[in-house]
Amino acid sequence: MRYMVGIDLGGTNIVAGLVNEQYELVHKVKQPTEVAQGSDYVLSKMAKMVDELLEMADLTRQDLIAVGVGCPGIVDPIQGIAVFASNLKWNNIEVSRILGEKIGAPVFIDNDVRMYVFGEAMSGAGKGADVVHGVTIGTGLAAATVVHGELYYGSKFMAGELGHVVIEGEKTPCGCGLKGCLETVVSATGIVRQAREALEAGRESILREAFEAGELSAAHVSMAYDEGDALAQEILDYTGKVLGKGLAYSITLYSPDVVVIGGGSALAGDRILDSTRKTLTEMVYSGYMNNVTLKIGELIDDGGVIGSAAFAKSRVEKMEAVSAK
Amino acid sequence: MRYMVGIDLGGTNIVAGLVNEQYELVHKVKQPTEVAQGSDYVLSKMAKMVDELLEMADLTRQDLIAVGVGCPGIVDPIQGIAVFASNLKWNNIEVSRILGEKIGAPVFIDNDVRMYVFGEAMSGAGKGADVVHGVTIGTGLAAATVVHGELYYGSKFMAGELGHVVIEGEKTPCGCGLKGCLETVVSATGIVRQAREALEAGRESILREAFEAGELSAAHVSMAYDEGDALAQEILDYTGKVLGKGLAYSITLYSPDVVVIGGGSALAGDRILDSTRKTLTEMVYSGYMNNVTLKIGELIDDGGVIGSAAFAKSRVEKMEAVSAK
Secondary structure, eight states, X not given: OOEEEEEEEOSSEEEEEEEETTOOEEEEEEEEOOGGGOHHHHHHHHHHHHHHHHHHTTOOGXXXXXXXXXXXXXXXXXXXXXXXXXXXXXXXXXXXXXXXXXXXXXXEEEEHHHHHHHHHHHHSTTTTOSEEEEEEESSSEEEEEEETTEEOOTGGGOOOOGGGSXXXXXXXXXXXXXXXXXXXXXXXXXXXXXXXXXXXXXXXXTTHXXXXXXXXXXXHHHHHHHTTOHHHHHHHHHHHHHHHHHHHHHHHHHOOSEEEEEEOTTTOTHHHHHHHHHHHHHHSOHHHHTTOEEEEOSOTTTHHHHHHHHHHHHHHHHHHHHHTO | OOEEEEEEEOSSEEEEEEEETTOOEEEEEEEEOOGGGOHHHHHHHHHHHHHHHHHHTTOOGGGEEEEEEEESXXXXXXXXXXXXXXXXXXXXXXXXXXXXXXXXXXXXXXXXHHHHHHHHHHHSTTTTOSEEEEEEESSSEEEEEEETTEEOXXXXXXXXXXXXXXXXXXXXXXXXXXXXXXXXXXXXXXXXXXXHHHXXXXXXXXXXXXXXXXXXOHHHHHHHHHTTOHHHHHHHHHHHHHHHHHHHHHHHHHOOSEEEEEEOTTTOTHHHHHHHHHHHHHHSOHHHHTTOEEEEOSOTTTHHHHHHHHHHHHHHHHHHHHHTO
């Protein structure tokens, strides 16, 4: 049995997992990232976590096929460079080269959302499907697409920022410079904004207490929804509808077999997906709809780790296939 | 020098061209399709056209690498089957097998729009670009995307029906079963519909004469635009804006380097593309916009033939690469 290590690198924590070739998570370790210590410190810590995982399983570096790292921000997966990650304060860090030298095994990197969706495609809700489109809903909204086992990159590894498709009628300025982007509605931030605006306009809701205490979160809106609060239901229905509009574009253009919704579970599930499904039937040609299944992600917590490991394995297999020619 | 034949199979005419490996059209022949004679008759005629082209260039079948056929409707390019083409009255015709046997050379088929966009990507407005998204505007609107020399198919070879993305605020029923599809606005049919509705509502325009004579066409609207007619300008501005909305989704999701606009030239050009460009700046994140060029197709008339020939060549090269392993 050979193994991979998948590393989910975040601004707060690093989670690393030993994964076998059946994409099963064997061991997992977690450490604070300590961004302030600089990239070399963080990469050395990641190398130590790899050793720790091998030790836990009584393995040596020879048992390790490769390491995959899911990085936040803009990543060049071909060069193995973390191009820009604001929450790590990283600019053009050669992760694959530096970490590869520390570990003595090939290191492959990609954007964290692409890694998560790759994991769902290989071993989660999209397993066995030819084309898998995955969306993660958290502070923002991001997406990636896996086509016959390969991530779709487009030009400059930028394709698929579904969160920045502009929704007609929406006017909220987005961090990207546009107005009314999908993620200004469909995200934890977007849900809280909708609630805040309605409460400021005087709407009645059980959310007012949390709002006035300055504590309003998307989780409060979900709880209020479950208690039958009309405002919360309106907000999550509308959020689901806007998600449906975005997915209508994705489904028509990518034609996936499976759409996986991942990210913060409080926002997903039938609270928003009922109105998403209704919108899809109005906005997507039946030829596509008859052929696509909308699913909740199966790897939520370990998706980044398993996806990074699966990505590393697929890169090694690709290199082996090329060198066998 | 080796050659390909590209065949553009339409409901009215068959156009076949002898194309060299630099994608230059050496000879071209045209014949009526005669759909009523049945598929075997049409395929035999195509085989004769291939012989005619070889004879014109004093070549034999040994000089021919392969034949590519761009078919209307739904095509399975892997099986080589024309699955459904309403204007040919064809259902599940094994074009690659039958025509291949008649010609004695490999025959590859795909949908006609995909062939045209493949041609633009290999040898036209998208030459040298990594990712090319092409849109044809005619009676309807269709699109295809070429990614590193390969067509993007999605599941069941259906991806990318940009003409059937629903545009908010539009309500016109579409042949696909939805309402307000992009092609109900951005197409010759859509332009005539917009003009007809405005004239029926009493709008003044120099288009009224052609309308009352029952002769109104998209070409009339273009001519009226050029003469400064306010209604025609409004219609083509709006048409361009709606095209911009659709392309905003394509550009965000596919992240192309080049977008090629092909099809009926009367509709394209700056008459509609000025407002398309304006809409794109409002609806597409600058990271994509800085990286994409909007171009008019360069192969308009011979695009289907050259694209089909280029596609056949790429399939043969792919097969040679696989068998060399």
